Amino acid sequence: MQDNELIQLFFDRNEQAISETSEKYGRYCLYIADNILPTHEDSEECVNDAYTALWNTIPPEKPESLKAYIARIVRNAALTMLRKNKAKKRGSGVLEEVLDELKEAATDSPESITDAKLLSELINGFVAGLEKQQRVIFVKRYWYLSPSKQIARECEMSVSAVNTTLHRLRQQLKNYLEQEGFTI
Amino acid sequence: MNEKEIFEMTKHIDDQYILEASPSPRKNIKLKKRIITFGIAAAITASLSVGAFAAYKAFNKESVATYYDSSAVEKIEQKGYVSEEVANNKHFDLNLDSVMKDNNCIMAVVSVKGLDETAENYIAQSTQMCCNLVYSDNNEKVNGFAAMFGWQPYEKGKAYPMRLCVPVNTVMGVVDLSRPIRLDFIRDENNTVAVDKDFFKDLSLELKDIKQAKSDKFYSADGKMLDVSEFTIVTNGDWDENAELTADKTIIHYKDGTSEALDQKVNAITNNLTPENKSVTIIDLKTLIDPENIDYMEYLGVKYTRK
Numbered sequence: 001m002q003d004n005e006l007i008q009l010f011f012d013r014n015e016q017a018i019s020e021t022s023e024k025y026g027r028y029c030l031y032i033a034d035n036i037l038p039t040h041e042d043s044e045e046c047v048n049d050a051y052t053a054l055w056n057t058i059p060p061e062k063p064e065s066l067k068a069y070i071a072r073i074v075r076n077a078a079l080t081m082l083r084k085n086k087a088k089k090r091g092s093g094v095l096e097e098v099l100d101e102l103k104e105a106a107t108d109s110p111e112s113i114t115d116a117k118l119l120s121e122l123i124n125g126f127v128a129g130l131e132k133q134q135r136v137i138f139v140k141r142y143w144y145l146s147p148s149k150q151i152a153r154e155c156e157m158s159v160s161a162v163n164t165t166l167h168r169l170r171q172q173l174k175n176y177l178e179q180e181g182f183t184i
Numbered sequence: 185m186n187e188k189e190i191f192e193m194t195k196h197i198d199d200q201y202i203l204e205a206s207p208s209p210r211k212n213i214k215l216k217k218r219i220i221t222f223g224i225a226a227a228i229t230a231s232l233s234v235g236a237f238a239a240y241k242a243f244n245k246e247s248v249a250t251y252y253d254s255s256a257v258e259k260i261e262q263k264g265y266v267s268e269e270v271a272n273n274k275h276f277d278l279n280l281d282s283v284m285k286d287n288n289c290i291m292a293v294v295s296v297k298g299l300d301e302t303a304e305n306y307i308a309q310s311t312q313m314c315c316n317l318v319y320s321d322n323n324e325k326v327n328g329f330a331a332m333f334g335w336q337p338y339e340k341g342k343a344y345p346m347r348l349c350v351p352v353n354t355v356m357g358v359v360d361l362s363r364p365i366r367l368d369f370i371r372d373e374n375n376t377v378a379v380d381k382d383f384f385k386d387l388s389l390e391l392k393d394i395k396q397a398k399s400d401k402f403y404s405a406d407g408k409m410l411d412v413s414e415f416t417i418v419t420n421g422d423w424d425e426n427a428e429l430t431a432d433k434t435i436i437h438y439k440d441g442t443s444e445a446l447d448q449k450v451n452a453i454t455n456n457l458t459p460e461n462k463s464v465t466i467i468d469l470k471t472l473i474d475p476e477n478i479d480y481m482e483y484l485g486v487k488y489t490r491k
Contacts, residue, residue, distance in 0.1 A: 067206070103186075
């Protein structure tokens with residue numbers, strides 16, 4: 001079923017929309033949630049929550065890309081669940097890993113940006129300037145939170161090559177942020 | 185800006201980059217064991233083999249040289265791992281430049297040319313082509329998948345060489361290589377270039393009469409096996425599925441006393457699940473080797489000999 005037909009089912013308040021979405025994007029949603037959450041049961045719960053959120057937000061929302069829209073919902077839901085789990089000391093550790101890596105890209109600026117438009121321009125300016133393969137690796141690691149081994153398999157590279165690329169990308173990101181004025 | 189703020193910033197990454205980096209089920213991705221359905225998208229039934237209309241075309245060395253070293257390109261021509269199969273519709277022109285098979289996969293190089301701006305934009309965006317696989321003798325769906333993509337930047341106006349891999353033993357099933365296979369091209373759902381519904385109509389490529397590459401099996405003292413063909417080295421499925429994918433310390437020792445390190449002669453290293461849910465590593469070489477001349481192999485520092 002095409003995405004526009006799926007979205008129409010949501011607009012028609014037809015419950016088939018959920019089953020069709022699950023059939024088309026269920027595996028993709030679990031892929032995202034599995035990267036973030038410690039157990040598959042958590043992922044399934046998270047994805048079900050995402051379907052509910054989809055039902056509650058379309059309409060009025062009419063996303064251009066249903067796949068990207070549901071991906072964002074699943075990622076947010078998984079991160080929220082992870083933070084709750086962490087409070088119960090049941091985290092997966094992936095967030096800590098990623099934050100630890102991103103320390104390399106941190107700058108000394110005391111400024112904190114909250115303007116979503118500016119943040120969007122900043123990060124998309126950075127990724128748009130990357131070669132495609134670098135960009136895919138960056139987004140897989142820091143948006144999908146995929147482990148290096150998984151990225152290596154998906155990109156047909158060795159794990160060490162992925163790690164080296166990620167290290168260089170963090171340095172590039174740091175330089176980019178500094179050039180954009182995020183330094184003392 | 186600290187690491188938490190940088191991480192928060194990633195949530196603003198554009199849809200197009202999220203889609204670009206999303207996993208493609210048709211790529212050679214290792215599947216998690218619990219995800220075994222791995223469905224292929226809806227089959228396109230309309231197909232047209234245009235091989236019958238193919239005029240003689242010269243061997244496209246330049247395209248094949250994208251993925252193989254110069255000695256391999258010569259061997260590919262000499263051994264007849266070349267093809268005259270072509271496919272086209274009003275948007276695309278596809279040329280099968282080389283194709284060979286071993287016990288584990290079909291490996292080919294296909295030149296793809298966009299014939300209009302939309303097709304060029306389509307290729308440039310995802311640098312991959314998706315397809316369904318069918319046995320062309322009776323249109324039966326193949327229990328397998330194909331991955332066809334290129335990593336190099338796409339240059340408009342030029343034919344774009346892509347590497348095609350059809351693994352034989354996957355969690356989806358076993359591909360019967362004794363039967364002719366047809367690739368029916370379909371839209372890549374991650375590609376956001378707007379195309380009409382007939383964009384891939386009649387775009388089908390036949391894989392038939394593929395020559396079998398030579399291969400031989402080598403064993404370690406503890407019973408592990410390497411299946412070594414002219415263009416791949418494949419583990420036997422008894423490996424730790426989390427082992428790092430590497431060709432480091434992969435050395436061929438030839439019968440004439442010479443040796444050849446392969447770590448810099450690799451196109452890709454991938455990991456697949458077999459129908460038995462075992463993990464195998466496929467080292468896809470960018471050179472062609474002769475298994476018959478091998479005395480013994482070293483892989484990850486371990487010696488492998490014939491039984």
